[in-house]
Amino acid sequence: MSAKGLSLIDLEKVYPNKHGGAPVHAVDHVSMDIAPGEFVTLLGPSGCGKTTTLRMIAGFEKPTGGDIRLGDQSIRYLSPDKRDTAMVFQTYALFPNMNIYDNISYGLKIKKLSSSEINRKVMNILEMTGLKGLEKRHTNEISGGQQQRVALARALVMEPGVLLFDEPLSNLDANLRIQMRTEIRRIQREVGITAVYVTHDQAEAMSMSDRIVILKDGRIEQMGSPEEVYYSPNSEFSANFIGTANMLYGTVISQGKEGLTIETMGKQLKNIPSDRRFEPGEKCTVIVRPEACSVRESGLLEATVTLSTFMGSYQLYELQIDGRRFTVHENNPKNKHIFKSGETAFLHLDIADTHAI
Numbered sequence: 001m002s003a004k005g006l007s008l009i010d011l012e013k014v015y016p017n018k019h020g021g022a023p024v025h026a027v028d029h030v031s032m033d034i035a036p037g038e039f040v041t042l043l044g045p046s047g048c049g050k051t052t053t054l055r056m057i058a059g060f061e062k063p064t065g066g067d068i069r070l071g072d073q074s075i076r077y078l079s080p081d082k083r084d085t086a087m088v089f090q091t092y093a094l095f096p097n098m099n100i101y102d103n104i105s106y107g108l109k110i111k112k113l114s115s116s117e118i119n120r121k122v123m124n125i126l127e128m129t130g131l132k133g134l135e136k137r138h139t140n141e142i143s144g145g146q147q148q149r150v151a152l153a154r155a156l157v158m159e160p161g162v163l164l165f166d167e168p169l170s171n172l173d174a175n176l177r178i179q180m181r182t183e184i185r186r187i188q189r190e191v192g193i194t195a196v197y198v199t200h201d202q203a204e205a206m207s208m209s210d211r212i213v214i215l216k217d218g219r220i221e222q223m224g225s226p227e228e229v230y231y232s233p234n235s236e237f238s239a240n241f242i243g244t245a246n247m248l249y250g251t252v253i254s255q256g257k258e259g260l261t262i263e264t265m266g267k268q269l270k271n272i273p274s275d276r277r278f279e280p281g282e283k284c285t286v287i288v289r290p291e292a293c294s295v296r297e298s299g300l301l302e303a304t305v306t307l308s309t310f311m312g313s314y315q316l317y318e319l320q321i322d323g324r325r326f327t328v329h330e331n332n333p334k335n336k337h338i339f340k341s342g343e344t345a346f347l348h349l350d351i352a353d354t355h356a357i
């Protein structure tokens, strides 16, 4: 199988508004380069343009601007069957009147491969996707998870240059979803295929991807590895979309090589990491993950504990400071002092783990 690189170049899709309002910029000048064999996830809330982007790559939707390149070729004007792409849908879209074997081999038959060649490829994929022994069953005689595997096998067997997934796990229950995301990632790595995966589920995006593209209103908000987008979000939107984030709003006093000194809630905080330049007096937002906070008996920021809940691996606190709410995960609370709701305490920040934007 030869994985291909995929490039979206200033890709745009504008839908005319049928009801007389302004046209909808579903995909608004999106550019990205995806390396051969890379697993990239498009992540964002409903309506941000994920499906439209994927459907333009597959050829089911015509771009209104820009280009799409797969390998060394522009595919913008090619029909879907000429594109060397394959898609796995949320609804599986299996043929109900065919057994598993025929579902998976269908595309190869269309391509007029010999039956021995088809058999070799199908058996190989059945093995890889854990479906061996089920080939005679019909689609209504297997579970939802197995139907998902058939949909994946049917796409993989075509050995496409890029594999496209549109929220493929949404119809599965929570446990199976977690199991299948590991499984999809394992198979993708094993085959070495390029993959573009669409989801609105941040845990799915974090656990599966080489890179995550956060989309908002048809535009790229941020693109980076799961660690980059988690630890260095470039906006409040990105920070809130990936995991839980506390925000401290402050004013910059100075910026040195150790980081920022800011004033917030009448206190000074020093050595806050940031990727960007600030001028003294400029407003800034410090993003603090719950696990970079702890609750102490003394410290800088006095707080009221409004929630204290034992979660096993961590104590979940909610604190109120100057009318603002903070979420704290105190990890491994077994031998720590536990504050109760209603008590006064202090919020401690692991400054090195914060990030100012």
Ligand SMILES: Nc1ncnc2c1ncn2[C@@H]1O[C@H](COP(=O)(O)OP(=O)(O)O)[C@@H](O)[C@H]1O
Binding pocket: 015, 016, 024, 025, 026, 044, 045, 046, 047, 048, 049, 050, 051, 052, 053
């Ligand atoms: N065929 C269509 N005609 C008009 N507007 C559409 C069409 N398909 C999608 N849209 C609009 O484009 C935007 C992006 O939709 P979509 O790509 O489906 O988002 P997502 O998959 O991220 O939920 C939404 O505002 C949606 O209403």
Ligand SMILES: [Mg+2]
Binding pocket: 050, 051, 052
């Ligand atoms: Mg969608």
